[in-house]
Amino acid sequence: GQNIDQPTEMTATEGAIVQINCTYQTSGFNGLFWYQQHAGEAPTFLSYNVLDGLEEKGRFSSFLSRSKGYSYLLLKELQMKDSASYLCAADTGNQFYFGTGTSLTVIP
Amino acid sequence: DAGITQSPRHKVTETGTPVTLRCHQTENHRYMYWYRQDPGHGLRLIHYSYGVKDTDKGEVSDGYSVSRSKTEDFLLTLESATSSQTSVYFCAISPGNTIYFGEGSWLTVV
Numbered sequence: 001g002q003n004i005d006q007p008t009e010m011t012a013t014e015g016a017i018v019q020i021n022c023t024y025q026t027s028g029f030n031g032l033f034w035y036q037q038h039a040g041e042a043p044t045f046l047s048y049n050v051l052d053g054l055e056e057k058g059r060f061s062s063f064l065s066r067s068k069g070y071s072y073l074l075l076k077e078l079q080m081k082d083s084a085s086y087l088c089a090a091d092t093g094n095q096f097y098f099g100t101g102t103s104l105t106v107i108p
Numbered sequence: 109d110a111g112i113t114q115s116p117r118h119k120v121t122e123t124g125t126p127v128t129l130r131c132h133q134t135e136n137h138r139y140m141y142w143y144r145q146d147p148g149h150g151l152r153l154i155h156y157s158y159g160v161k162d163t164d165k166g167e168v169s170d171g172y173s174v175s176r177s178k179t180e181d182f183l184l185t186l187e188s189a190t191s192s193q194t195s196v197y198f199c200a201i202s203p204g205n206t207i208y209f210g211e212g213s214w215l216t217v218v
Contacts, residue, residue, distance in 0.1 A: 004150075033207065041208040042198060043151070050205070087150065089207075094139070094158065095166065096207060100150035 004025045004099035006088055011105045012078055016070040020073045020102045022088035032071045033096065034062050036084055046073065078106050110160075111135045112210040114199050120216045122197040127186040129213050131199030140182040141175065141207070142166075144193075151198065157182055189217045 003025040012018040024032065031050040035043035049055055049064035057094060061074040073086055083103040111134035121127050131140060142154040143166075153166030155174040163174050171193060173185045186193055194217045199210040 009216075043210050045206050045208070048205045089151075093158065095153060096141075096202075098143075098151040100148060108152065 002090065002092070004088060004090055004097055006086075006099040006102045008100065009103045009105070012075075014078055014080060014106055014108050015027050016073075016078050017074065017076050018078060018104065019077075020086050020104065022071045022073075022099055024069050024090045024097075024099075026070070026090045026092050026097060027068065028092040029044050029084040030091040032062075032092060033087075033091065034060075034073045035087040035089065037085045037087060037101065038084075041048070046086075074108060075104075080108070082091075082106050089106075110206060112199060112201055114210040114213045116213060117211065118214045120218060121189050123190060123217055124188050127189050127215065127217075129184045129197055129199075129215070131182045131184070131210055133182075134208075135201065135203065136179055137201040137203045140176065141186045141190050141202070141203040142172075142182065143198045143200060143209075144168065144195040145198060145212075146195050154184065154197075186215075189215075191217050193217050196204075 004023045034046040037043040047062040054063045059076045064071045083106045088103045089096045089098040115130045115134045141156040145153045152168045157163045157176040175183045197213045199209045
């Protein structure tokens, strides 16, 4: 079966840095997605990692280690609007398997 | 804007009635997906399509059927709705190295 794990909840302070981890075990793997989802809204695309290493995109960075089945999303200079759920998803070819999401609360 | 619209956006229906959700895309993408999202389970794939009349099951397909007679439309049908199908349903398209989601359809089965 496919297994995607991420922490259920995290809390961080405005202006700080937070790292959200995701581990995966899938039969077949092309890449790893990260999505942001605010309550009552659709998920929106943040990043897609295919190769090992860190990819930076503004305040958000995403890391992938294919050999370890591990990824993380790094959010810098946290803002109140970053309070949301963050979903990781494994691309196994023609299907995508999602974790249950990490609910991030940013406090003043 | 990925050009995906879902209808209806909100629906309340009674147990045992048939329900059809519609997903419409304007981008002419080959792959389309239906997911449901529930607390504690995240997004789970119901069915997907890789072309007109080409569909396949996902991990939670029981109780659901789909049809795709045109590239732009992907329909999800609950033949006889049950309370366990109360959920938020998201349609998605995949134009390559990303997935775009529709705004969601909130379905309540009473």
